[in-house]
Each structure stands twice: as structure tokens, then as C-alpha cells.
Amino acid sequence: MRPIQSHLLSRRHLLQLSGLSSMGLLLGGCGLNAFEGIVGKTFEPLNQSVEALLLNPQKPVPEFPASAIEPEALLINTFGSTPQLDPEKFRLTVDGEVNNPLQLSMADIKKMPLTSMIIRHVCVEGWAAIVQWNGVQLRDLVALVQPKANVRYVYFKSADGYSESWDLASALHPQTLMAYQKNSQPLSADNGAPIRLASPIKLGYKQSKWVTRITLVSNLLTSRGYWEDRGYEWFAGL
Ligand SMILES: Nc1nc2c(c(=O)[nH]1)N[C@H]1C(S)=C(S)[C@@H](COP(=O)(O)O)O[C@H]1N2
């Protein structure tokens, strides 16, 4: 790879920062103090740090038209039994190596910018489905908690005992969502209500349902995830 020229880098960096601060204002409107810590550190070199990933959104995966949605094709796939979570009492914890850990209600989450995408869900068991997911970008949640610079992985804990871990770049991809709707309808309990992971860049088993806790860490723990601990590949990219 060729090194990036430094004058290009700083110009690009500035342009991206201007975009970021408007997003910060948007989130600021819901009473949550976004991006301050990240925007403050403008002169760190661009590398695989958290700031670099937040400032350089990866290229989106092409999506499908609404006519391609296959409402019956998404099979329910759950290792255990379906948890019934009360959406009023539900809190999503976002914590770990961060400056501003948060506990968010569904009302808090619904005040954040809504993103919709029509993507293909692919299960290793040999089925796939084109689905629309609607929710918040995980990158917005990560920015809100102000991660420390050494964060490289994200753990997801689920109410059914399921767990997952992702690399930070995949977690901060613009189409990695914490979804609370499927095909523009509230998520059903079987599909992960009140909130679940959804992304076109990872296999189905990476897309945790009933997520109760998102933890940002600098190193992977002994357990890398429910299926990963049983021999499945960790990265599981599409
Ligand atoms: N909490 C939890 N999340 C989970 C699972 C699970 O068993 N528990 N199964 C995974 C698998 S293998 C797939 S293919 C998708 C299926 O999502 P769906 O049931 O909404 O179709 O959820 C994933 N997320």
C-alpha cells in the first residue's frame, strides 16, 4: 500500500469533522451529549483508532429495492427459548472502556436518527432472506459513550444467554444497526424485540437478538461468542 499524503489527509479530516459536528448537533437535540470527546481530539494520526473509524465511515454495501423484500423467508433461529422483555422497563447498557457509560430506554433510542436498510440476511444453516431493518446506527451509540482510544472489540450480551463479539470496524460500519423494526413494523419477540443487531456484512449468527448490553473492550475475552465457542468462525464476514 502507498502512504497517504499528509496534506490530503488533513484536508479530508477537516471535511469529515464538519460533517461530524452537524451529526453531534442532531443528537444533541435529544438531550444526549454526543461526540464532544471525539471531536476534541482532531490532531491524532489517522490509524485504526476509534476516532479514525468514526471519522471514516466505510463504504455501504448495495441495498435492495422494497419490491425485493421476502417477508416469509426470514426463519426464526434461536438456540433456546424466546425471552419476553417488557419494552417499558427495558434498558440497553452501553459500557466498558468508555468515558460515558449509558443506560438507554427504548424512548431514548427512538429519539436518535432512524436508519432503514434492505439487505440480505444469511444463515450458515443454508437459508437467506431479504429483509428491511430499521433502527439506530451502532456507530451513533458508540460515539455517545465516548470510547477510550484503545477500544478494538465490541461484546453483545443477550437476554437469552447468547453472546457475541465483533471487531470494531465492523461494529462501526454505517449499515450495522441496532434495529427495533423489521419491514417497518415493530420487532416481534421471536425476531429479537425490543432491539437486535442487524448488518449486511456479517453472517446471521453474529446478529444478536434481545441485546441488553453492549460492552467496548480493548481485548477479546476467553469467550468470543455462543457459536464461536462451539467452533464457528469468529469474523464471519459476508
Ligand atoms: N440472542 C440470540 N440472537 C441470535 C440467535 C440466538 O439464538 N439468540 N440466533 C442467531 C442466528 S443463527 C440467526 S440466523 C439469526 C436469526 O434471526 P431471526 O430469528 O430474527 O431470523 O439470529 C441470530 N441471533
Ligand SMILES: [Mo]
Ligand atoms: Mo443462523
